[in-house]
Amino acid sequence: MRTIGYQDLLAKYTSLRGVDELLDAEKADFSNSLNHRIKQIWTKAKWPDLIVVVEKTIQAVDTATLKAENAVRIDNATDLLDVFGVFNKNPYEDNHAIRIDHTLIDGYLVLPRSSTALTVFVVGSKVPHDDYGEGYFSSSGSYREDIPAFMEHMILSFAMHDYYLADGQGDKALAELQKAQEYMSDALERFERVGSQSRVTVNTYPPSRFSTYISQRNI
Numbered sequence: 024m025r026t027i028g029y030q031d032l033l034a035k036y037t038s039l040r041g042v043d044e045l046l047d048a049e050k051a052d053f054s055n056s057l058n059h060r061i062k063q064i065w066t067k068a069k070w071p072d073l074i075v076v077v078e079k080t081i082q083a084v085d086t087a088t089l090k091a092e093n094a095v096r097i098d099n100a101t102d103l104l105d106v107f108g109v110f111n112k113n114p115y116e117d118n119h120a121i122r123i124d125h126t127l128i129d130g131y132l133v134l135p136r137s138s139t140a141l142t143v144f145v146v147g148s149k150v151p152h153d154d155y156g157e158g159y160f161s162s163s164g165s166y167r168e169d170i171p172a173f174m175e176h177m178i179l180s181f182a183m184h185d186y187y188l189a190d191g192q193g194d195k196a197l198a199e200l201q202k203a204q205e206y207m208s209d210a211l212e213r214f215e216r217v218g219s220q221s222r223v224t225v226n227t228y229p230p231s232r233f234s235t236y237i238s239q240r241n242i
Contacts, residue, residue, distance in 0.1 A: 024072040025172035029155055032057065032170065036182055052189070053182055054156025060181040064174050065151050067207065069107055071214050072171050075149045076113050077103045080142050084131060091133045093140070098130030101150060106132060108146040120144070173214075176206040 036053055037045050045053065065073065077100070084094040097103055106127065114120035123143060126133045134140060152159070155167045170178075180203035187196035 026169045027172045027175050028168040029057075029159075029166045029170060032175065032178060035175075036179055039179060039183055040186070050157050052186070054154075054158060056182045056185040057156045057178060058154055058158075060178050061155055061170065061174060062151055063181075064177055064207065065148070066105065068211055068214075069148070070171075070173070070210075071217065072173055073148045074107070075102065075147060076115060077145050077147065078113075078142055079132070079145055081134060081138075081140055084133075086129075088129050089131055089133075091128075091131065092136050093134035093138045094128075094131045095143075096130055097127075097132050097145075103145060104148045104150045106145055106147045109134070110144045110146065111140055113144045114146065173210050177203050177210070180206060 033045075033050070033053065037043070040049075079095045079097070081093050081095055084091045084096070097106065106125075108114070109123045109125045109132065110120045111123060112120040114122075123138060123140060124135055132143075132145065134143070152167070152169075154162075155170055160166050180199045184196050184199035184203060187193075187199060
């Protein structure tokens with residue numbers, strides 16, 4: 024995944040503001056906008072750059088709110104945010120990977136009782152960092168260099184929108200919001216175009232009492 028550093032984004036934002044340097048309070052405002060907008064964009068779509076495949080071990084779960092023979096807790100996972108599909112093998116490495124039905128209940132990924140899988144491969148999205156801006160620098164002494172590059176123009180336009188809105192310049196804020204949404208639409212179209220050429224086809228076994236056919240679908 025191509026990335027861009029926080030300092031690069033800050034410099035570009037400073038230039039858009041038309042000043043040589045931002046005040047500390049203005050940097051804090053930019054950081055807050057940056058963190059908010061990254062998380063907003065992150066969950067907006069199945070961005071290819073953010074997809075991850077994670078292997079999880081299945082076990083019995085017995086809690087006050089859930090009793091399941093085949094499940095794994097994912098709401099506290101540090102390597103997985105949203106779930107897009109569950110498979111018996113890594114679908115990006117094995118053409119014979121089979122999609123497994125699942126349900127998300129109370130922070131757990133639950134498989135059918137009839138499932139015999141001991142481990143599964145979950146296709147989903149990565150987990151974003153809590154802080155990409157000044158707060159991370161304050162705690163670590165270094166700046167983030169791993170902001171997804173495809174978000175760059177969206178983040179800058181959203182940040183300018185937030186600045187203009189807070190400054191009472193409604194017309195300019197609206198213009199920047201429209202630009203940000205256009206950048207997002209362009210990114211979605213680009214990834215859809217690229218993704219249509221590289222989608223992984225997997226086998227699925229629809230549950231049915233009367234049929235045993237195998238169908239194919241894309242992730």
